[in-house]
Amino acid sequence: MSDVASREYDLTPSEPRALDMPSPASVADYVALLKPRVMSLVIFTALVGLVRAPGEVHPVIAFTALLCIAIGAGASGALNMWWDADIDAVMTRTLRRPIPAGRVTPGEALAFGMTLSVGSVIVLGLLVNMVAAALLAFTIFFYVVIYTMWLKRWTPQNIVIGGAAGAFPPMVGWAAASGGIGLESLLLFLIIFFWTPPHFWALALYKSGDYARAGVPMLPVVAGPSETRRQILLYTLLLVPLAMSPFFLGMAGLAYGVVSGVTGALMLLLAVQVYRRREGAPAEIAARRLFGFSILYLFLLFAVLLIEAVAPAGFGL
Numbered sequence: 001m002s003d004v005a006s007r008e009y010d011l012t013p014s015e016p017r018a019l020d021m022p023s024p025a026s027v028a029d030y031v032a033l034l035k036p037r038v039m040s041l042v043i044f045t046a047l048v049g050l051v052r053a054p055g056e057v058h059p060v061i062a063f064t065a066l067l068c069i070a071i072g073a074g075a076s077g078a079l080n081m082w083w084d085a086d087i088d089a090v091m092t093r094t095l096r097r098p099i100p101a102g103r104v105t106p107g108e109a110l111a112f113g114m115t116l117s118v119g120s121v122i123v124l125g126l127l128v129n130m131v132a133a134a135l136l137a138f139t140i141f142f143y144v145v146i147y148t149m150w151l152k153r154w155t156p157q158n159i160v161i162g163g164a165a166g167a168f169p170p171m172v173g174w175a176a177a178s179g180g181i182g183l184e185s186l187l188l189f190l191i192i193f194f195w196t197p198p199h200f201w202a203l204a205l206y207k208s209g210d211y212a213r214a215g216v217p218m219l220p221v222v223a224g225p226s227e228t229r230r231q232i233l234l235y236t237l238l239l240v241p242l243a244m245s246p247f248f249l250g251m252a253g254l255a256y257g258v259v260s261g262v263t264g265a266l267m268l269l270l271a272v273q274v275y276r277r278r279e280g281a282p283a284e285i286a287a288r289r290l291f292g293f294s295i296l297y298l299f300l301l302f303a304v305l306l307i308e309a310v311a312p313a314g315f316g317l
Helices: 003-009 027-033 036-052 059-083 106-127 130-154 158-167 169-178 183-206 208-214 225-248 254-276 280-310
Strands: none
Touching (some): 027 059, 027 106, 036 158, 036 169, 036 280, 059 169, 183 225, 225 254
16 A cells, blocks of 8 residues: 555555444445446446347346346445555545545445355356356456456556456356357457456546556556557557457347447547647547547447347348
8 A cells, every 4th residue: 555545544554454333324325335337337238248148038037147247246346445445545536435435434345245245146156057156256256356456556457457357247147148158258258358458548547646646556657658548559459340340250230330330430549549649638638538438439339239139120130
């Protein structure tokens, strides 16, 4: 933990992980611990994996699977906030989170996250299938232990390797419906995996001061903004054709081919602007635009895949 974090949060390294006395937390505070924005993306991508898997799944089983995946994702968020309470306290975008703001104690967040983690995996295994449960358990472990506890504070490649945690939900959804892992689910994993670095590094470019104060070795802090811009462009060059591959491999229809091509071109254009605009307000605006559009880009890709799966006749498939 950085010296700045120790001074401003006024906690020893062991204290954020101790079980404290109960606090007057509200329901909204516990909802915030679940990271609902992240959870919504997890549910959406898992739904796409579930719907596009071969065979049919009973609606009750599908609902149960998505609920367990959502709870598992929320549990990961709570455990992430428990461990990262010290650095959250010194970053402007996270200092109002429930733990650093003093509304939820670290012990409560730990108990909450562990309960939801274990419960979601057990219910998914008992009511859906063990393959999906094992993937969910590994996803939670990867995000909390591999990414949060290790990679995030150790290497500037934290987002690259740790991005796998956010890429697993479509595979969990696919496994819930089919009991296995298919090529298409692997492609969905890879799309999210390669989307993650340009998405988060764009944010890190204009929030690098936050990460520097917190002692988090994000790429702009360690390697500088120029190298970060180069890496954003390189990953985007890999991402765009990869995102179009379901169409070229015959796994998606014409609508997906058009949307992935047009939005991919826009994504690449914004990455080029980030690479070229390196100083002052234009540089920050370019980074903010790429960060914002990248969310829309991923949403549109998965939305078209979902629509093609549930209404194929409307797309001439």
